[in-house]
Amino acid sequence: NTTYMSDYKPSDYVLATTELDVVFAPDEMDIKARLDFSLREGVAPGTPLKLDGEHMDLVAVAIDGRALDEDEYEVTEKHLIVKKPPEEFTLSTIVRVKPEANKALEGLYRSSGVWCTQCEAEGFRRITYSYDRPDVMSVYTVRMEADKAQAPVLLSNGNPVESGELEGNRHFAVWHDPHPKPSYLFAMVAGDLAHIEDSFTTMSGKNVDLAIYVEHGKESQCDWAMDSLKRSMKWDEERFGCEYDLDVFNIVAVSDFNLGAMENKGLNIFNDSCILADPQTATDDDYEKVEAIIAHEYFHNWTGNRITCRDWFQLCLKEGLTVFRDEEFTSDERSRAVKRIVDARDLRAYQYAEDSGPLAHPPRPNQFKEINNFYTATVYVKGAAIVRMIQTYLGKDMFRKGMDIYLERHDGDAAIIEDFVKCFEDASGKDLSHLQKWYTVAGRPEVNVTHSYDGENKRLTINLEQVNKPTPGDEHKDPKFIPIRFGLVSDNGEDLSWDSVTGATVEDDLMILDQAKQTVVFEGVSSKPTLSLFRDFSAPVSVVSDLTMADKLNLARLDKDPFNRWDSLQNVALDILVPAAKLNGEDPTAEDLSALAEAFRSILTDNALDEAFKALALSLPTQNVLAEHIGQDVDPERIYNVRRTALSAIAAKIEPELAQTYKSLVEEGDYSPDARSAGRRALKNQCLSLLLAADEDKGGQVAVAQYHAATNVTDRRAALATLAASNHTNAPELLQHFRDNYCDSVLVFDKWLSLNAIIPDDAALDRVKSLMNDEKFNIENPNRVRSLIGGFAANQVQFGRKDGESFQFVADLIADIDTRTPQLAARLLTLFRSFKNYESIRREAAKSALESLQKSPKLSPDCSDILERTLAG
Ligand code: ARG
Ligand code: ZN
Secondary structure, three states: OOEEHOOOOOOOEEEEEEOOOOHHHOOEEEEEEEEEEEOOOOOOOOOOOEEEEOOEEEEEEEEEOOEOOOHHEEOOEOOOOOOOOEEEEEEEEEEHHHHHHHHOOEEEEEEOOOEEEEEOOOOHOOOOEEEOOOEEEEEEEEEEEEEEOOOOEEEEEEEEEEEEEEOEEEEEEEEEEEEEHHHHHHOOOEOOOOEEEEEEEEEOOEEEEEEEOOOOHHHHHHHHHHHHHHHHHHHHHHHHHHOOOOOEEEEEEEEEOOOOEEOOOOOEEEEEHHOOOOOOOHHHHHHHHHHHHHHHHOOOOOEEEOOOEOOOHHHHHHHHHHHHHHHHHHHHOOOOHHHHHHHHHHHHHHHHHHHHHHOOOOOOOOOOOOOHOOOOOOHHHHHHHHHHHHHHHOEEEHHHHHHHHHHHHHHOOEEEEEHHHHHHHHHHOOOOOOHHHHHHOOOOEEEEEEEEEOOOOOOOEEEEEEEEEOOOOEEEOOOOOOEEEEEEOOOOOOOOOOOOOOOOOOHHHHHHHHOOEEEEEOOOHHHHHEEEOOHHHHOOOEEEEOOHHHHHHHHHOOOOHHHHHHHHHHHEEEHHHHHHOOOOOOOOOOOHHHHHHHHHHHHHHHOOOOOOHHHHHHOEEEEHHHHHHHHEOOHHHHHHHHHHHHHHHHHEEEOOHHHHHHHHHHOOOOOOOOOHHHHHHHHHHHHHHHHHHHHHHHHHHHHHHHHHHHOOOOHHHHOOOHHOOOOOOOOOHHHHHHHHOOOOOOHHHHHHHHHHOOOOOOOHHHHHHHHOOOOOOOOOOOOHHHHHHHHHHHHHHHOOOOOOHHHHHHHHHHHHHHHHOOOOOOOOOOHHHHHHHHHHHHHHHHHHHHHHHHOOOOOOOOHHHHHHHHHHH
């Protein structure tokens, strides 16, 4: 059963209000609902009312207070149908649900004794019968009642309006949310939680009470999240004029959660791994992640909640835009250049892999079987990249004007992508239909570039061609509208100017490629330039250019655009490593490796560069990225060996500089998570891993010393990670030490799990199996499972064992998890998305593991959807 966007039709009845009455109990509890419906204009009177609801028992159903006779309604596995309702009526239902038994972590469930909810995308239908679709918005009032000891805290959306004591040591609370909202933004939390509180004064002077709720004893780990929240609220006012609109804003951290967090109106619910942060349990990356996710969920209040989506095909309307906004927030709070590099690197690593394989889909798909499988890199980060292209094309001020129109015109709406784009057209008077196409097409253009310079006539000619390869179900693609930020770099690093240009629209540093082929001619270029294209990663495309290695090294040294400095060096590394890492490839030449080493050296010793940038620039492309570039007949062992050998050779050549830099960055004093300090630690730890690659003994000693001297988990973990990733002899002993001394917090235990799984030795699979017996491991918890299996999958050689044992193990594990937590199982299954790229032995082994999974008796719709597409593609 596939859902198609073209089948969209508004609901037959309009839902004005939703009133819930909930009495909390562990195993079984009743939920009373009162829903006020009226027939939509133009719909025939007497049309049946068909509501969503599943995994629950209907106890009672009445219309306007009169219990319905059995022949007046029908209950199916997924619906409640009232056959002939009046034109205006109140529907009352009582349903029975089982929160304790709910391991899907959708709907109402219990996490460490706390009742909580997750409704996006279609979880509300596990709580009560209603229209569970984003375009049906109603005003909610929720009465919650519980035992005072079991659940002293009772939270829902909106503002608190009433609360009180009841007999028998019970109490109640009533919440009212004045903003009409779709069911997916509904939330409730009941439990015994501690909290920290603060307040924020909005730009119009309104006070908002802020609180973060966590397990008792973890209050001290919430300060960073609170600080991030206040900075997010301020930033959204300043950058986009978005002011908060309720009296309270609550955040709850729970330990069992399928994804990162959820933007429920006024009551965000988070995976606790995205809230908790202190120097002993959270790394610098964790601090940055907490800050970004807090911002992301908060920003949804306008882009997602005030303006929501008409249907789930428009998911990218809220997610792409909100990711763009959180990227901008991080850029303003930290280093813009570094953030851009990290985002581009991650987009290429994850979104490109998705787009090149069987799971490729447009940012706005037009059909789906299971919407949960579309919370993807394509929808989120490619969605954000499209919004960024709109900003690049229009300029920041015009972009803001378009956003103002959007926020004003569509406030309260369930909108579609076209509505969004139209606001920028209206603001700028420009036609954006070409940019809009990015939303509806899968795959990415490959841009081929050749160029020549005619010194006599001072003429630069650039030939651009875009190739749009077919993706599953989409054979022919039109050329895309591709904004190219560029510069013509002179030998001393200045950007050269020109007198005139033909063949493309060029304005300042922006050139538009919108045809399949274009020849762009610049007249009056005074000397031979080095071409710097796609500065700032101005479009999510793949580029194949005729730049020589010398050109690329030049850009790595000179380009004023930091992104292209980083990218050019990565390209040099790819040019050297990709051919070598192919099946039967030839080892890189000593000369090539020396050139890379020299480039590393000049970055390392350039005093003008900041440390975070250096840390990024001194990394070789990951194994996964190399595999993606190799594309077919991938042999992970070959890739591992080529990469490792190259890294050792390069590091050995610059060892003195590495040692010197390392020493200069060893710091004493208190840990601070700020961007500059984090950048210094990142560079120090990157030097450490290179020192180890240069000399196992000497580097190993430094790593062991750092482990023991570390005052924070960032440095401690980094030392371990370096030893683990290179299968160093000291790794097992130190890992045991870490397990014995630092793993009280399960979030730290999660890091330990990943580190164990990543050691590329032959015992890896057995180790992973035995880790599942650790007393702290819990297969029902997504964080535990993802840390262990995610870490193992990053261990390319051992996950990709030729005998297929690892594939089979993971497939069996997925089958087991799928019986309880389908969303988690389906996510793990995407680890196989590139299996067809393996050389034949591994390909067959992976295929047979997937086929065995296909035979498991009751696969969830989530898993069968991914599995079918993976095997078909
Ligand atoms: N809207 C959430 C976010 O982007 C993601 C929640 C999705 N949950 C799900 N089960 N599909 O922050
Ligand atoms: Zn989001």
